[in-house]
Amino acid sequence: MVVNLAGVPAEERRQRIAATVEERGFVHVGDLAETFGISRVTVRTDLGILEKQGRLHRVRGGALARNRGGGMPASRAAGAFESSFEEAVGAAGAEKAAIGRLAAGLVGPGESVILDAGTTTLAVARALVERADLHDVVLFTNGLAIARELEPAIPRFTVVVTGGTLRPLQHSLVNPLGAGILEQVNADTVFLGCNGVHPRRGLTNLNLPEAELKQAMLRSSARCVVVADGSKLGRVELAPICGINKVDTLVTGASADRRAVQDCRDAGLEIEVAESD
Numbered sequence: 001m002v003v004n005l006a007g008v009p010a011e012e013r014r015q016r017i018a019a020t021v022e023e024r025g026f027v028h029v030g031d032l033a034e035t036f037g038i039s040r041v042t043v044r045t046d047l048g049i050l051e052k053q054g055r056l057h058r059v060r061g062g063a064l065a066r067n068r069g070g071g072m073p074a075s076r077a078a079g080a081f082e083s084s085f086e087e088a089v090g091a092a093g094a095e096k097a098a099i100g101r102l103a104a105g106l107v108g109p110g111e112s113v114i115l116d117a118g119t120t121t122l123a124v125a126r127a128l129v130e131r132a133d134l135h136d137v138v139l140f141t142n143g144l145a146i147a148r149e150l151e152p153a154i155p156r157f158t159v160v161v162t163g164g165t166l167r168p169l170q171h172s173l174v175n176p177l178g179a180g181i182l183e184q185v186n187a188d189t190v191f192l193g194c195n196g197v198h199p200r201r202g203l204t205n206l207n208l209p210e211a212e213l214k215q216a217m218l219r220s221s222a223r224c225v226v227v228a229d230g231s232k233l234g235r236v237e238l239a240p241i242c243g244i245n246k247v248d249t250l251v252t253g254a255s256a257d258r259r260a261v262q263d264c265r266d267a268g269l270e271i272e273v274a275e276s277d
Contacts, residue, residue: 001255002275006154006256008048013036013038013046013270014046014049014050016036016054017032017043017046017047017050018053018055018056019034019052020032020035021050021056021063021064021065022056022065022066024065025064025065025168025271026059026062026063026064026065026168027062028045028061028062028170028266029043029047029061029062029063031062032047032062032063036256038224047062048061048123049249050063051063054066055253060213074143074187083094086139094105094276095229095230095253095254095255095274095276096119096120096122096123096229097121097123097126097127097201097276098253098254098275098276099123099124099227099228099229099251099252099253099273099274100120100122100124100125100126100127101123102228102251102272102274103124103127103191103225103227103251103274104127104128104131105106105127106189106225106249107128107131107134107137107189108134109133109134109135109136109137110135110136110137111137111138111189112137112138112185112186112187112188112189113137113138113139113140113142113151113187113188113189113190113191114139114141114182114185114187114189114190114191114217114220115139115140115141115143115146115190115219116141116142116143116190116191116192116213116214116252117141117142117143117144117145117146117170117171117172117173117190117193117210117213118143118172118193119169119193120193120227120228120229121141121143121146121191121192121193121227122143122145122149123192123227125139125146125149126149128150128157129149129150129152129153129157130151132217134153134156134157135156136156137156137157137158138157138158138160138187139157139158139159139160139188140160140161140162140181140182140185141159141160141161141162142161142162142172142173142174142178142213143171143172143173143226144161144162144166144171144172144173145171147159147161155163160181161173162179162180162181162213163177163178163180163181164176164177164178164180165177166211167207167209167210168262170210171197172210172213172258173213174209174212174213175209175212175213178216179212179213179216180193180211180259182213182216182219182220183216183219183220185220186220186221186222187220187221187222187226188221188222188223189221189222189223189224189226190217190218190220190221190223190224190225191226192214192217192218192224192225192226192227192241193226193227193228194214194226194228194232194241195225195232195235195237196232196234196235196236196237197228197232197233197234197235197244197250197264197266198234198235198236198244198254198264199263199264199269200264200267201236201240202240202241202242202244202246203226203240203241203242203243203244203246203247204235204236204237204238204239204240204241205237205238205239206237206238206239207239207243208238208239210239211239211240211241214241214242215241215242218241218242218246223248223253224242224246224247224248224249225247225248225249225250226247226249226250227250227251227252228250228251228252228253228254229252229253229255229256230253230254230255230256230257231255232252233252233256233257233260233261233264234260234263235272236258243266244264244267244269245268247269248270249270249271250264250269250270250271250272251271251272251273251274252271252272252273252274253273253274254273254274254275254276256273261273
């Protein structure tokens with residue numbers, strides 16, 4: 001429903017915007033502009049003022065409620081809360097871009113690929129689109145942001161969205177009904193993201209629904225490439241995905257702790273370290 005706030009006092013408008021962000025947890029700038037009949041410039045200005053007042057968090061593309069209580073404790077492990085997609089996409093951006101470029105170099109024309117939802121796999125998607133030599137590639141993803149990133153490469157790429165139940169925090173599709181398409185394909189490679197890589201505890205994630213989908217992706221792929229920035233090495237989170245023996249290659253960044261990298265290599269994991277520009 002559109003509520004035109006163009007003529008109301010600024011403070012009343014901001015009250016309505018703050019209430020909307022609090023109710024939804026996260027709201028895009030464009031959605032606020034459309035909902036309230038105001039310009040994106042006005043929305044960004046209002047969000048900046050509301051953040052200074054301590055009433056919300058500004059993140060790339062929108063705003064996040066300061067108290068994100070709804071459902072968040074289920075995604076907590078070892079004192080860590082799951083960040084929103086918008087928060088995570090701005091973290092270690094250069095490192096993730098380098099990881100994406102290195103990982104994208106592992107794909108050849110005519111191959112089939114599964115891209116897990118996440119900000120590091122988003123960097124892989126961007127790097128794949130930039131590769132003009134790639135054609136006849138079929139990509140499956142449960143990430144809505146990733147599907148949109150891949151769209152400019154159509155028809156060189158065929159992009160298939162898995163379907164399922166939407167998790168707004170990550171814009172990802174999960175069970176129920178999330179694994180149906182995956183059960184019907186045999187992909188060449190899956191690019192998986194995760195929140196933890198440990199030599200003994202394997203790959204782990206902060207939330208259970210996405211971990212379940214990652215396991216389905218593994219079963220549907222001949223090769224598993226994990227893409228994870230350096231902060232993920234040595235960590236163990238709530239939801240197990242698989243042992244490192246199920247991973248063919250880990251592509252990480254230059255920020256990874258050298259001891260953590262060596263421990264994983266000693267456990268038999270092949271690791272490629274992407275150097276940022």
